[in-house]
Amino acid sequence: MIVTLLTDFGIQDTFSGILKGVIKTIAPHAELIDLTHQVPAQDIAAGAFALSTAYRYFPPGTIHLVVVDPGVGSDRHPVAAHIGDMIYVCPDNGLLTYVLPKNRLHEAVILDNTQYHLPDVSNTFHGRDIFAPVAAHLANGVPLRSLGTPIYQLLRLPVTYPEVQKNIITGHIIAFDVYGNAYTDITKDLLSTWSAQDLQISIGDLKISSLAMSYSDVPIGSPLALFGSSGHLEIAIRNGNAGAQLGLQHGAVVWIADRKENGFPV
Amino acid sequence: MIVTLLTDFGIQDTFSGILKGVIKTIAPHAELIDLTHQVPAQDIAAGAFALSTAYRYFPPGTIHLVVVDPGVGSDRHPVAAHIGDMIYVCPDNGLLTYVLPKNRLHEAVILDNTQYHLPDVSNTFHGRDIFAPVAAHLANGVPLRSLGTPIYQLLRLPVTYPEVQKNIITGHIIAFDVYGNAYTDITKDLLSTWSAQDLQISIGDLKISSLAMSYSDVPIGSPLALFGSSGHLEIAIRNGNAGAQLGLQHGAVVWIADRKENGFPV
Amino acid sequence: MIVTLLTDFGIQDTFSGILKGVIKTIAPHAELIDLTHQVPAQDIAAGAFALSTAYRYFPPGTIHLVVVDPGVGSDRHPVAAHIGDMIYVCPDNGLLTYVLPKNRLHEAVILDNTQYHLPDVSNTFHGRDIFAPVAAHLANGVPLRSLGTPIYQLLRLPVTYPEVQKNIITGHIIAFDVYGNAYTDITKDLLSTWSAQDLQISIGDLKISSLAMSYSDVPIGSPLALFGSSGHLEIAIRNGNAGAQLGLQHGAVVWIADRKENGFPV
Numbered sequence: 001m002i003v004t005l006l007t008d009f010g011i012q013d014t015f016s017g018i019l020k021g022v023i024k025t026i027a028p029h030a031e032l033i034d035l036t037h038q039v040p041a042q043d044i045a046a047g048a049f050a051l052s053t054a055y056r057y058f059p060p061g062t063i064h065l066v067v068v069d070p071g072v073g074s075d076r077h078p079v080a081a082h083i084g085d086m087i088y089v090c091p092d093n094g095l096l097t098y099v100l101p102k103n104r105l106h107e108a109v110i111l112d113n114t115q116y117h118l119p120d121v122s123n124t125f126h127g128r129d130i131f132a133p134v135a136a137h138l139a140n141g142v143p144l145r146s147l148g149t150p151i152y153q154l155l156r157l158p159v160t161y162p163e164v165q166k167n168i169i170t171g172h173i174i175a176f177d178v179y180g181n182a183y184t185d186i187t188k189d190l191l192s193t194w195s196a197q198d199l200q201i202s203i204g205d206l207k208i209s210s211l212a213m214s215y216s217d218v219p220i221g222s223p224l225a226l227f228g229s230s231g232h233l234e235i236a237i238r239n240g241n242a243g244a245q246l247g248l249q250h251g252a253v254v255w256i257a258d259r260k261e262n263g264f265p266v
Numbered sequence: 267m268i269v270t271l272l273t274d275f276g277i278q279d280t281f282s283g284i285l286k287g288v289i290k291t292i293a294p295h296a297e298l299i300d301l302t303h304q305v306p307a308q309d310i311a312a313g314a315f316a317l318s319t320a321y322r323y324f325p326p327g328t329i330h331l332v333v334v335d336p337g338v339g340s341d342r343h344p345v346a347a348h349i350g351d352m353i354y355v356c357p358d359n360g361l362l363t364y365v366l367p368k369n370r371l372h373e374a375v376i377l378d379n380t381q382y383h384l385p386d387v388s389n390t391f392h393g394r395d396i397f398a399p400v401a402a403h404l405a406n407g408v409p410l411r412s413l414g415t416p417i418y419q420l421l422r423l424p425v426t427y428p429e430v431q432k433n434i435i436t437g438h439i440i441a442f443d444v445y446g447n448a449y450t451d452i453t454k455d456l457l458s459t460w461s462a463q464d465l466q467i468s469i470g471d472l473k474i475s476s477l478a479m480s481y482s483d484v485p486i487g488s489p490l491a492l493f494g495s496s497g498h499l500e501i502a503i504r505n506g507n508a509g510a511q512l513g514l515q516h517g518a519v520v521w522i523a524d525r526k527e528n529g530f531p532v
Numbered sequence: 533m534i535v536t537l538l539t540d541f542g543i544q545d546t547f548s549g550i551l552k553g554v555i556k557t558i559a560p561h562a563e564l565i566d567l568t569h570q571v572p573a574q575d576i577a578a579g580a581f582a583l584s585t586a587y588r589y590f591p592p593g594t595i596h597l598v599v600v601d602p603g604v605g606s607d608r609h610p611v612a613a614h615i616g617d618m619i620y621v622c623p624d625n626g627l628l629t630y631v632l633p634k635n636r637l638h639e640a641v642i643l644d645n646t647q648y649h650l651p652d653v654s655n656t657f658h659g660r661d662i663f664a665p666v667a668a669h670l671a672n673g674v675p676l677r678s679l680g681t682p683i684y685q686l687l688r689l690p691v692t693y694p695e696v697q698k699n700i701i702t703g704h705i706i707a708f709d710v711y712g713n714a715y716t717d718i719t720k721d722l723l724s725t726w727s728a729q730d731l732q733i734s735i736g737d738l739k740i741s742s743l744a745m746s747y748s749d750v751p752i753g754s755p756l757a758l759f760g761s762s763g764h765l766e767i768a769i770r771n772g773n774a775g776a777q778l779g780l781q782h783g784a785v786v787w788i789a790d791r792k793e794n795g796f797p798v
Binding site: 275276277278279280282283284286287288290291294298307308336337338339340388389390391394395 | 534536538543563565566567568569570582583585586589590591594709710711745746747748749758760761771
């Protein structure tokens with residue numbers, strides 16, 4: 001059984017290694033795969049987006065252990081949930097914001113059966129004391145419903161949605177990757193009938209006059225817009241860092257328009 | 267058999283990958299788990315502390331391969347040791363400083379049987395040429411005593427110890443994690459009979475008037491003191507970086523006092 | 533079957549985790565080992581050097597998945613190749629520059645059989661859509677020749693070679709590691725008959741008057757030259773960063789001379 005790990009623990013300390021030790025002690029046959037431990041510290045939205053990019057590429061039955069947990073020790077619930085064909089183990093703080101709308105929530109529980117936790121639960125490291133042992137017991141075949149009390153709704157963060165008007169879509173920057181490419185909430189399906197050649201993308205003062213098919217469509221150093229590997233419209237600079245060089249911020253508005261329909265200069 | 271890896275090799279180069287290739291070539295069934303490769307370069311004390319936070323969460327029989335080795339090529343001994351219910355493979359330079367006092371040293375050897383090393387041993391990369399192959403042979407079931415000459419004492423670094431007087435404990439900062447939380451040598455058992463409400467913690471000019479149970483006990487940006495997941499007293503700033511913001515240094519003195527007993531202003 | 537991963541994806545995002553999910557979905561028994569994901573972005577030469585340091589330490593039959601791919605979406609070919617006793621899956625852009633001269637190219641194919649790719653291939657993430665599934669099918673035993681059209685020559689980058697004159701070797705800096713140690717193209721075999729004591733190494737204004745056997749041969753803070761674990765002559769500063777402190781650049785010339793033969797001051 002595969003258990004993935006997605007946290008904000010960083011890689012300098014041994015926190016992620018400790019999770020793995022706890023899991024392998026309980027579930028010797030679990031296979032552990034890191035998604036990332038470099039979610040910005042305590043940034044639930046960034047963790048939710050990171051999870052949204054990766055979860056679907058794993059085999060059915062994969063257990064995704066997700067720990068970005070600024071509320072550890074407060075009253076947020078630790079939960080496990082069967083959503084789509086995967087299992088998620090995480091604090092109920094919005095980490096599943098992007099997974100929930102696209103997949104059916106079959107079953108979820110609050111992790112209040114302490115039999116499946118470590119004997120001494122700290123107030124500061126539920127990753128080690130609750131989430132990792134629960135993930136391990138799930139990998140061993142313990143049924144979800146044994147782990148605690150059913151819960152029927154999981155927290156979602158408020159998210160921006162693109163606004164689709166007649167041939168103009170207004171979207172927003174929702175994340176950056178490590179190259180500085182900016183991801184928007186505009187997905188490919190929203191403009192599947194439009195022509196890539198007749199589009200204009202605007203962000204602040206920057207105008208981009210067509211959709212690129214790949215980074216190499218434009219000269220080195222030039223900005224481009226393309227639907228990247230995530231299915232989201234990305235603003236990038238070839239071999240550069242669009243976020244830093246263009247001064248882009250989370251939430252910044254991005255317009256995409258059909259120039260012919262809108263009378264834009266072609 | 268699990269082999270963990272804890273080094274100062276960083277993650278930019280392929281050094282840790284090379285260790286894994288060497289191990290898997292000799293011991294195809296070994297399972298490899300990274301603790302961290304980001305110990306500050308050649309900082310034996312930091313490596314020893316990192317090991318101390320993680321070793322106990324692994325199953326009995328785990329082989330911990332620990333390579334922070336500023337003396338590579340000099341006369342420090344490469345060793346393997348059976349301590350508690352784990353095996354350690356490392357240079358004898360103090361990396362086991364925190365493991366030894368809490369666990370029984372059953373057996374240790376200097377790794378001078380070259381039959382278990384790579385054929386050509388370099389002067390600069392014993393991780394690859396000695397420690398990794400030895401860890402792999404141990405994972406294959408080679409007995410510890412076959413690996414070299416017995417040794418009966420292993421090097422320990424000088425470490426600070428907290429000084430416990432009548433209701434005042436004087437401790438020291440011994441490490442920082444990646445969030446800037448400062449770890450002290452004051453452990454929870456030293457004040458198990460004290461009341462969390464009546465304590466005062468002092469570090470430089472900063473006074474903290476009670477122990478927190480979790481980070482969320484104080485407002486964002488406020489300093490706090492708590493016994494964290496490691497069992498050590500930590501000085502932290504909620505959602506901040508205590509080390510940087512408070513100018514804390516390794517070895518800085520931390521006092522914890524019972525205010526009623528000491529007549530401190532409550 | 534071992535599949536190694538060497539990319540420039542960094543570790544902040546989930547890109548490397550996605551590759552692993554794709555591989556494990558197709559080849560559940562594949563064992564995944566990271567070489568590094570921190571190759572400088574789109575730096576094919578650095579990726580080629582990183583691969584050259586690590587590939588030979590893995591068991592025969594290992595599949596090395598190497599994705600540093602600035603030309604993704606352009607006309608560079610995705611390829612798989614059986615070279616020496618390993619398999620390589622990568623873009624044909626020079627990543628095999630250092631592997632090819634030292635190992636026999638048995639067979640290579642352009643990856644144009646889309647049956648072994650993901651159903652929808654993006655223009656921006658062939659690591660996920662082509663290279664990872666191909667590596668997984670190879671791990672499952674699919675023969676190389678099934679994956680596409682044979683190709684008989686693979687791209688090599690222009691590389692510097694050391695120039696060997698009578699007792700003077702002129703070499704070049706070709707890479708740096710994370711410690712700032714500078715690697716040259718001068719390998720140990722070029723001066724196997726010389727005496728370490730009678731050498732002088734020159735780089736810019738710096739003269740080093742003998743070869744060190746290990747970092748600890750010189751005082752902390754002093755420069756040294758030694759044949760390191762890679763077999764390449766390295767310029768280092770003990771406990772320092774030679775690249776930064778000496779202002780060394782890629783391609784900088786390094787001379788090594790036999791002082792007696794050349795009449796150099798001893």
